[in-house]
Amino acid sequence: MKKIHFNDIRIRNKLLLIYMFSVFLPIILTNVIFYNVTSENVRTQKIHDNELALRQVATSFKQGVEDAVGIASVLYADAVVNKLLDTNYDSPVDFILAYNNNFRDINKYTPVYSSIRSIHLYTDNPTVITAGGIFPIDQKQTSSHWYQTTKNIRSKYPVVTRDIANDGELDQFVVVRALDATGRSNNEKIVMINLNERFIEQLFANETFEGKIYLVNEDNNIEYSTDDSVQWRSSYASYDAVDHPKDAILFEEDYDAQYMSDWKVIGVIPEKNLLAEVRNSIPSILLLALWNFVIPTLFIIYIAGNIHFRLNTIVRKMRKVKDQQFELIPGKNYNDEIGVLTREYNRMTKKIKDLINDVYIVRIQKKDLELQKKETQLKALQSQINPHFLFNVLETIRMRSLLKQEQETATIIHNMAQLLRNSITWDRDFVTVREEVHLIHAFLEVQKYRFGDKMQYNIKLDDSIENVLIPNMSIIPFVENASIHGIEPLKGGGQINIVIEKAFDYIIFEIRDNGVGIPADKYHHIMQLLEEDEITGERIGISNVFQRLKMYYLEGVEVEIKTGRNEGTFILLKIPMKTDVAH
Missing domain, CATH: 3.30.565.10 (Histidine kinase-like ATPase, C-terminal domain)
Structure with missing residues (x-):
């Protein structure tokens, strides 16, 4: 069996072997390592980013509640508010005077905080007129969800809860606190601060968190969620009943505030979401690998045929020169030997073509330009004959009218000639105001002659x-x-x-x-x-x-x-x- 020496291998096959061991295999190994390392780094960074996003949601919600708690504390210690609601008034007029002099508007705090929608005061004082933000504590209110759930603790500190609408669905978030700072009041007084629904929706619609968010109370019931598959709006739903993907990653942010004791914000992200961007880049990686594989192979084939193609192009163009087809070789001017030969051919061909144009074509074009110039001069002369003829005729008529002592007709003809001459001959772009007025006078005289x-x-x-x-x-x-x-x-x-x-x-x-x-x-x-x-x-x-x-x-x-x-x-x-x- 004859031993095959490396020098016996054809150059095309040698280039393919070099490509296989120097390009193909290293690229495969590099892409696999790069994908694994990148996937892990992206996953770690995604987890960190989503932790920050969920923490921001939890902090912003707590800040909105604290704004409401702050207002409730201010009203709790406000002697004017307590006196207004505790006083027994002899007539509605007395209450109106007290309201206008000392209170005016309970919602004066709402413009300051974007998280606050409105403030309501409730009292069982029968002499207080329930209007302007003040509501009665009647049978409807005492049987409501917010009243019953905060009954035992609202006198100690503010309480966060949900109101329930007339149709039984969960309504807006409210902060409730009893108003009895002195402990000597005979009337029950409650302040309810309604949080802004738009503020809550915008808060939880945090696009930087890539999963579902659940706000859970101390009973493990869902107070709010971005998960549309859970029917939490119609009634309280237990968070334990929510079905999460097996590979889901959970994030939690707990509240330690007294008014939100054992509340927490839970974020759930499927594992596949964390690596979605990396997996979406797989087609790009494959395309890049394909590029690295195919292009070098094609380039090796191109190198072999490039020299023949370029030389053959020069030969074909030179054969056309004998038929007076002076075509240039298009493309970029390269610096190798074939490129130098191409430039010299283009220079020679262009020189011959320019010489032919200088001797024959330029002379023909010059003759054409002279003919066009003569024709233009002739047309310009013709355009002057007709107006001059008309002016001479009008002047002749005017002179005959003067000889016959028809002064009015002569004047009108003079005005008409002036108008005609000015409208046809634009020898000046600008005239004096006096000349323009003189032309207007001539025109109006003609019109006056007509009318x-x-x-x-x-x-x-x-x-x-x-x-x-x-x-x-x-x-x-x-x-x-x-x-x-x-x-x-x-x-x-x-x-x-x-x-x-x-x-x-x-x-x-x-x-x-x-x-x-x-x-x-x-x-x-x-x-x-x-x-x-x-x-x-x-x-x-x-x-x-x-x-x-x-x-x-x-x-x-x-x-x-x-x-x-x-x-x-x-x-x-x-x-x-x-x-x-x-x-």
Whole structure:
């Protein structure tokens, strides 16, 4: 039998042997040890954390009870309270006066403590009016659960118990104490402090404790529990009857206070809950182990075929170069010999491709750009011919009207030409207030020519702001709306008043008409458009003018529109009087 030497083994098998003894077996052993150690550490830490969580629940409940006991002790020694309940009053009025002068509100302590819901005083004094937190000790109370269970000890110290509702279910926790500090009272007096149910629920709903919590009294009955499977609310249930899992871990916190003697808080956590996180991590551990096993194996196979693949890629790309397909080899630039060869190939291919583009493609693109430029100039020239033609025609008509002494027609044609020229040729973004008013005057004169005596207007301009610059065509759209939509529907008597004045560092434009007003739906639509942040549509409406002003003055522009059916429309436009607007 021929002896097999290590050097006779193929390189692929050598790599697999190295992987088996250097990676596979060490990983298996390490994962097993790691899982066992981690499980024990997590279990120990979980037990400690849950002990702290249960202790916090027990301490918080005791603190809430102690708050109630403290209030009961204060009322026990309060001479005013005892006198109020012991005095025999000749009439209800006397009691009311004593109540208002010395007592007022028994629940004045409740806002101080979140654990206290309310405070009740009970007395068998027949001359005391039972209202405002004071209740009678009648047959119903003497037969109640809280009264009977605290009968023998409430005179010595406060007692914690549960009230029972009318339907027989356990009600809220209460602290009960008899009020007879002197021992000479002929009347029975009791203070009952009701603990806040929400405080109790939030207290025991401690998410950091991972099991069930039971509050057990001295008779081993459940006073409160987070275990919904136990019917403890309908009546007292014995804790001994609760069925716990066999592997459950129990935690106990005992109370040594006199008013909660032999009470305790018990926490129960199944063993599986303590290790749930570790067991949930088993798929991750297996996935990690699989990663450690599979990836090295695949990597060894990859190393063997990587050199052939990369060299073959370079050969295939070089064969395409002869067909003028200058494709680069994608991927990261590596630093080994094949990586250097790849970079040099990409550099050579890119250089050849750039030279071809410089010689042929760039020239073609340059010709295209020149043609586009010529076409643009031609269109720009065409766009100027038509407006100039219209202006020349209007000027010819105006001159003929002057020769025929038709002064009114000539004036209207002059105004129309001015409006047309200003709306088509936007050679300036800003004009003076005087120029804008002159344009408004021309527009209103044209409208007045159309409507005759149906419309009158008045323009009042502050002389001090005539030369202030404002955006071109920024006021006339408001005037146009007042004329066309406000005055035109009227049968007669239309009036437009325009006031332009200075207020501190602002220019105020007031446009008022006595027209038909803006319909409600259209008014709401306009106000909605004013809140948008961009110019929409093709028409130069109020909203677009407002948005254009906002682009120039940012947030310094204000507009206010008031209207009513058949009451006209009032527009107030306020823009800053600045010289540094955004041109």
